[in-house]
Amino acid sequence: MAGFNKVVTDYSEILYGLEDGMTVVAGGFGLCGIPQGLIDEIKRKGTRDLTVVSNNCGTTEHGLGVLLVNRQIKKMIASYVGENANFEAQMMSGELEVELTPQGTLAEKMRAGGAGIPAFFTATGYGTAVADGKEVREFNGRQYIMEESITGDFSIVKAWKADTFGNLVFRKTARNFNPLAAMAGKITVVEVEEIVQPGELDPDEIHTPGIYVNRVILGNSEKLIEQRTVATK
C-alpha cells in the first residue's frame, strides 16, 4: 500500500515545507517526550523567525532550548519557561516575544485547532493578566474568558511506536502534549522509537490515528531526565 506509507528514512527530508516565519507546534513536557531529533534538524536547517508553541522551551542544551540559543525563535507560546537562562536574556532584551498561556488552556487550544473549533470559553485565567483583551462572558452564573485555538503550519511530535500508516502509540507520560500537537499541525511529522507494520497495533489501542500524521521517521535521540529523583527508603 504505497498510498499510506509515511515513513521517511532521511532526516534531511522530514522537514520539507518548513519555512522561515512559520508556526511550529511541538509535543513534550519538560524534556519528557520531546522530538529531539526533529528539533536538531530544525537547527541544522536553520529556519528562522519561528513562532513555537510548546508547553516548555527546553533547557539551554536540550529540547527547544537549542533553537532559542541559535536565535531561531521569534515568539514562544508556552505555559512554563523556567529552565532556560538564555530565555530570560532574550525576553528581557525584547528579542523574544513570549505569550504565557495556562497549561490546560494551551492543551485545549491545540486540540481545538485540530478539531475545527476556532474558540472556546474557559474559567481559567478569568480575572488575571491572561484575560487582558479577551472577551468575558457569564454562563450559569460564572465568569469565563474566550480563548482562540492554535493551529500550526508544522507540528513536531515524539511517539513510541508508529506503523507505516502513521498510526501512533505513546509510552507513559511521554504522551503529554504529543497527540494534541499531532492534531494541530497542517503538516505533522513524527519521530518514533520503533516502526512496525500496519496491523501490528491493535485498532482499539492507537492513541493518534494516522490521518493526523504526514511523515514518520525513526529517531535515535537519548531520553533525558530533568529531575532524576529516587526513593530514599
Add this chain to the structure above:
Amino acid sequence: MAGFNKVVTDYSEILYGLEDGMTVVAGGFGLCGIPQGLIDEIKRKGTRDLTVVSNNCGTTEHGLGVLLVNRQIKKMIASYVGENANFEAQMMSGELEVELTPQGTLAEKMRAGGAGIPAFFTATGYGTAVADGKEVREFNGRQYIMEESITGDFSIVKAWKADTFGNLVFRKTARNFNPLAAMAGKITVVEVEEIVQPGELDPDEIHTPGIYVNRVILGNSEKLIEQRTVATK
C-alpha cells in the same frame, strides 16, 4: 483498596440518586454499545420526565426506545431518531420535545460539558435551522455559531471491561459516544461485560480513567445488530 472500589452487584442500587426530571446522558450509536441493562433498570424504576441526551433513541423494542414507549422521556436531544415509530407519534402530539443536534456538535457538547468548557464555536450548522437563536461570529473570515455544552445529572455508559476502580476499556465501534457520556455526567454509572482487578488494564491503554466513573456493574444484555449485512461474494 476500599476507597476506589466502584463495583455494584445489584441493579437495584446502580441508579441511586436518579430522580424525576433529571438529565440523563447515554452512550451508544444506534443499538451498538448501548447500556441496555441500565436502560431496562430506568424502566423498572419508572423515573419520569427525563431529558435524555443520546445520539439516537433506539428502536421500539430496544435501547432508549423502551423508555419512550413507557412515556418516561420528556425531552430528547439527539442527532438521528429515525428508527422508532413511537417517536414520531409522541413528537407530533407535542408530548415529546425534541432538540435535533448535529452528531459532531453533540459529541463535542458532551466532551465540553465534562471538560469545564461552557461553550465553543463551530462551523457546523451555520446558516441552518440549528443556528436559530445562536450567536454567529466570524473567525479568520469564516462564520461559526456558538454552541453550549451539555452536562448530565446522570450518565449511563456501556464499556467492554472495567477494573474495580472504574477504569474503562471499550471494544471496537461500541466505543462511540460512551467515553464522552462518561465525562459529562455528575454521576456516571457503567455496565460492562467483564470486571477485572486493578493492574490488569495497561495504564497506557485505558480509554476512560476511573475518575469519571462512580459505579460499575456487570451486565448481561444481548448485543443487538440493527443492520446485519454480510459480504455477497
Add this chain to the structure above:
Amino acid sequence: MALSREQLAMRVAQELQDGYYVNLGIGIPTLVANYVPDNMDVMFQSENGLLGMGEFPQESQVDADLINAGKQTVTTVTGASIFDSAESFAMIRGGHVDLTVLGAFEVDTQGNIASYMIPGKLIKGMGGAMDLVAGADNIIVTMTHASKAGVSKLLNTCSLPLTGKGCIKKVLTDLALIEIKDGQFHLLERAPGVTVNEIKALTEGELVANGDIPEMQF
C-alpha cells in the same frame, strides 16, 4: 442517457487520489468503495468512530460491536484505528478528511445544500451530515438532477431546510458533473449521450456551459 447508480459511483471514484482518507455517506456514496482503482489505496472513515472501514463481513465475522455510520456490520482493514465520536468529528470538522461524498435533495447556486429534512414528513435528524458539509473542503454531492416529474433539484435557492450554507463546490448528478462558483453552476462534464440543452432544461439555477463540454469517460 442518465447515469446508473453504479456509473455515478464510478465517476466519483475517478476523483479519488492515492492516500486519500474518504468519508462516504449512505446510499450511492457507499458504492464508491467498489470502484477504487487497483493502483490506488484509500481509507474510508466512518463517523461513528472508525478509520479504515473494510467490506461487509463474512457470516463468521459478523460482530455487533463493529458497525458503520449506517449501522451495518462491517470489517476493518489492516492498519485501521478506532476512536470515540468526539475524536471522529475532530477529524471531520478539523478538515483532516480528504474527500467527503454525500447525497442531497437539493443544492443551489450559492453552494447551499438541503439533504436531511422534508417538512411535513418525519424528521429523522441530520446525523453527521451538517458536520460533514461544514468540515470538509473537498465535497462531492451525488444526486439525481431532477425529480421523476422533471422538477430540477439544482436551484437558485434551496427550498428545503439547509444542511449547510455555502459549502458545496462540486455536484455529480445522473446527467452532469457541475462546479458551483461565483453564484453559478458551471457544467464540467455531460453524462454520455446527454446534451447541454437537456441539462440546461433540467437546471433551475443559472448554468454556464463554456465551450465544448466533454462526455464523462468510464
Add this chain to the structure above:
Amino acid sequence: MALSREQLAMRVAQELQDGYYVNLGIGIPTLVANYVPDNMDVMFQSENGLLGMGEFPQESQVDADLINAGKQTVTTVTGASIFDSAESFAMIRGGHVDLTVLGAFEVDTQGNIASYMIPGKLIKGMGGAMDLVAGADNIIVTMTHASKAGVSKLLNTCSLPLTGKGCIKKVLTDLALIEIKDGQFHLLERAPGVTVNEIKALTEGELVANGDIPEMQF
C-alpha cells in the same frame, strides 16, 4: 509555634477522604502524600497526564518516560491510568478532581490568589496553576502566614499578579487554618501554642475569630 513543613502536610492530610482524587502542587503540597491515613485510599493526579502517581522510583525503576508535573521521575500505583494533557486538564477544569493543594505568595479576603509571578523577577509562567485554581471546587492553599520580616501574606487585596480570582476558600498557613467567606478571613484553627492575637497581628485582611478557636490536633 509555627508549623513545620511536615506539620503543614500532616494537617492538610486530615482533609483527605477515602476515595479522593487529589492534585498536589510542587513544594509542601507534595509532602501530603507521605501522610495519607492508613485506613484510607487516595489517588494522586499529576497534570502532565497521570492518575495514580506513586512514590519515587528505586534506581532500577527510573524511567525517563514517567515523570510528574515537577518533572521528577515517579512510579505508578496499581490501577493507574495515563492520558494526554487535554484529557488531564479536562479532569481538572471539569471539576472531577476532589481536592487540590497548592502553594501561594498571597491570598486575599476576596478569595483571590497570587502564586506564579513576582514582577521584576524572572517570569517562569503559570504552568497548570491557573487551571487548577479555576477548575477545582475544593482547594487548600498552603503558605507561610507572613514573610520573615513580618509582612502579612493574607491581604485585603493581593498586590501581585493574580493566578485566580475569587476561587480560594481555605488556606492553611504555618500559623492558622482559615476559611475565606463573605469578604473576610475566618479563623478555624490555631497552630499549637499560637494565640489569636498573634495571628491577627500578622493578618492584614479582616480576620474574624468567633468564640473559642481550637488548636490543631496532630
